Amino acid sequence: MITVKNLWYTYPKSKEPTLKGLDFHIDDGEIFGFLGPSASGKSTTQKLLIGLLKGYKGEVSILGKDAKSWGSDLYQDLGVGFELPNHFLQLTGLENLKLFSSFYKKETRDPMELLKLVGLEEAADQRVKNYSKGMMVRLNFVRAILHDPKLLFLDEPTSGLDPTNAKKLREIILKLKKEGKTIFLTTHNMHIADELCDRVAFIVEGKIALVDSPRALKLSHGELQVRVEYRKDGALVQEDFPLHGLGKEEGFRALLDADELETIHSREATLEDVFIKETGRSLR
Amino acid sequence: MLQVWLDVSRAEFKRIVRNSFMVLIVVYLPIMSYVMRWALPKLNEAAKSYFTLSTYYPMIACILTMILPFMMGIVMGLQLLEEKDEDTLSAVMVTPFSFPRYFFFRVIFYMTLGVVLLIFSHQIIGIVKLPFWAVLVVGICMLPHTMIGALVVGLIAENQVQGFAVMKGSGLLFSGPVLSFLIPQHWDLLIGIIPLFWPVKAYFLAATVGIGGFFWLAIALGVVLQCATAVVLYRLFIRKMFGGE
Numbered sequence: 001m002i003t004v005k006n007l008w009y010t011y012p013k014s015k016e017p018t019l020k021g022l023d024f025h026i027d028d029g030e031i032f033g034f035l036g037p038s039a040s041g042k043s044t045t046q047k048l049l050i051g052l053l054k055g056y057k058g059e060v061s062i063l064g065k066d067a068k069s070w071g072s073d074l075y076q077d078l079g080v081g082f083e084l085p086n087h088f089l090q091l092t093g094l095e096n097l098k099l100f101s102s103f104y105k106k107e108t109r110d111p112m113e114l115l116k117l118v119g120l121e122e123a124a125d126q127r128v129k130n131y132s133k134g135m136m137v138r139l140n141f142v143r144a145i146l147h148d149p150k151l152l153f154l155d156e157p158t159s160g161l162d163p164t165n166a167k168k169l170r171e172i173i174l175k176l177k178k179e180g181k182t183i184f185l186t187t188h189n190m191h192i193a194d195e196l197c198d199r200v201a202f203i204v205e206g207k208i209a210l211v212d213s214p215r216a217l218k219l220s221h222g223e224l225q226v227r228v229e230y231r232k233d234g235a236l237v238q239e240d241f242p243l244h245g246l247g248k249e250e251g252f253r254a255l256l257d258a259d260e261l262e263t264i265h266s267r268e269a270t271l272e273d274v275f276i277k278e279t280g281r282s283l284r
Numbered sequence: 285m286l287q288v289w290l291d292v293s294r295a296e297f298k299r300i301v302r303n304s305f306m307v308l309i310v311v312y313l314p315i316m317s318y319v320m321r322w323a324l325p326k327l328n329e330a331a332k333s334y335f336t337l338s339t340y341y342p343m344i345a346c347i348l349t350m351i352l353p354f355m356m357g358i359v360m361g362l363q364l365l366e367e368k369d370e371d372t373l374s375a376v377m378v379t380p381f382s383f384p385r386y387f388f389f390r391v392i393f394y395m396t397l398g399v400v401l402l403i404f405s406h407q408i409i410g411i412v413k414l415p416f417w418a419v420l421v422v423g424i425c426m427l428p429h430t431m432i433g434a435l436v437v438g439l440i441a442e443n444q445v446q447g448f449a450v451m452k453g454s455g456l457l458f459s460g461p462v463l464s465f466l467i468p469q470h471w472d473l474l475i476g477i478i479p480l481f482w483p484v485k486a487y488f489l490a491a492t493v494g495i496g497g498f499f500w501l502a503i504a505l506g507v508v509l510q511c512a513t514a515v516v517l518y519r520l521f522i523r524k525m526f527g528g529e
Binding site: 050051052054072073074075076078080082084086087088089090091095098099100102103104105127143 | 298299370
């Protein structure tokens with residue numbers, strides 16, 4: 001779906017390149033997470049891939065064609081959800097979607113159905129300038145899927161959403177994946193990346209530090225142990241046991257039998273732990 | 285394509301009528317024209333012992349009506365700045381519609397609005413008697429100025445606040461050609477370097493001398509010069525928007 005080889009990019013007024021030889025590949029039907037701290041090159045990469053920035057060096061193939069050979073028809077099958085809401089503020093939510101749907105040659109999805117999908121049906125006839133940030137973010141998202149694209153770019157899709165709506169959006173993203181859509185997800189939220197992505201790439205200072213599935217990364221950087229918590233004489237005690245042979249571990253079995261355990265957790269790393277370990281940087 | 289243009293125009297119209305400042309820019313000259321329809325003959329009567337105001341009717345009508353296509357361009361320029369501030373242009377650019385098509389569809393909407401308002405205002409003020417077709421020809425000749433107005437705002441201003449300043453300053457662009465009415469014949473041609481001079485000159489010729497060869501020459505020169513200016517400004521605008529990226 002997307003192949004990037006040795007991608008370099010320098011902004012016109014900058015001496016230092018922002019992207020320094022990126023290489024990655026995204027398969028059809030995959031959710032690919034692009035994780036990195038602010039100013040690491042995430043948004044620049046996305047802007048290059050969606051054609052908002054030109055003048056890169058290297059090879060980019062998108063939807064089976066060299067990115068440079070695509071015209072505006074590329075956008076018949078590509079949807080973009082921007083990080084910050086960018087709507088026509090004087091138009092209503094429904095009018096925004098209807099206007100954008102007129103820009104596509106192919107049949108688009110029913111705007112009202114999409115508004116219902118993200119709980120905006122009652123605000124359909126309200127001007128967007130009166131929307132809250134969360135409502136604008138949800139409108140951003142449905143505008144990106146208005147034309148049922150094969151490839152979807154989402155930049156911090158749940159930023160500014162309350163937990164209920166964030167969960168609803170994550171479920172919709174997973175449903176889109178089930179329908180076979182390919183999704184390029186830019187985020188610095190490792191929980192979302194962990195929950196949604198098949199593979200993630202860590203980008204720091206314009207270079208990709210590593211690419212793998214969240215599960216593989218967490219396992220390879222974690223410890224094969226379980227940590228239990230229980231109370232002894234009123235005080236909270238933590239104890240670690242090796243994962244292999246756990247069933248035969250006497251101390252663990254004794255705790256189980258005593259029915260004193262409060263929590264049990266395997267000690268794989270979090271994506272943030274992996275990121276910090278591999279890059280020496282935080283994701284903020 | 286016609287359906288898309290209608291959709292874009294409908295959205296643009298709603299955006300104007302829902303913004304009181306934009307409404308004011310669009311309607312204040314036609315309202316002034318209506319007021320002048322009644323006020324000017326009375327002023328002319330009151331001042332006739334001192335000077336003949338009616339001599340200057342073409343200039344007054346020109347100020348109130350010929351600037352309208354340019355003003356509609358300013359309105360479009362302000363809308364463009366809002367879209368730039370809100371990053372809505374990026375959302376449009378990642379659709380198959382593309383920015384140039386979006387830009388030109390809207391220019392056509394504002395041109396249509398501009399020429400309709402020009403003819404409407406001119407007929408309402410009614411102090412210069414010209415055949416309807418002559419007003420229409422001058423109005424059509426003024427059309428590239430809608431695009432020039434939008435591009436001047438888009439090129440000079442970085443945000444809406446600067447856009448309002450450009451709107452106020454842009455009156456100067458119009459003052460030279462209009463004041464040429466007061467300059468003796470032939471010397472006024474020195475202002476001919478300003479593209480807006482020629483449609484204004486054509487209007488003055490039609491209002492004072494009559495519609496003849498020079499009228500058509502001024503119309504032709506107006507179209508050529510304004511189109512050339514619009515093309516140069518559009519290229520500069522595109523370079524400013526996307527240059528080097």
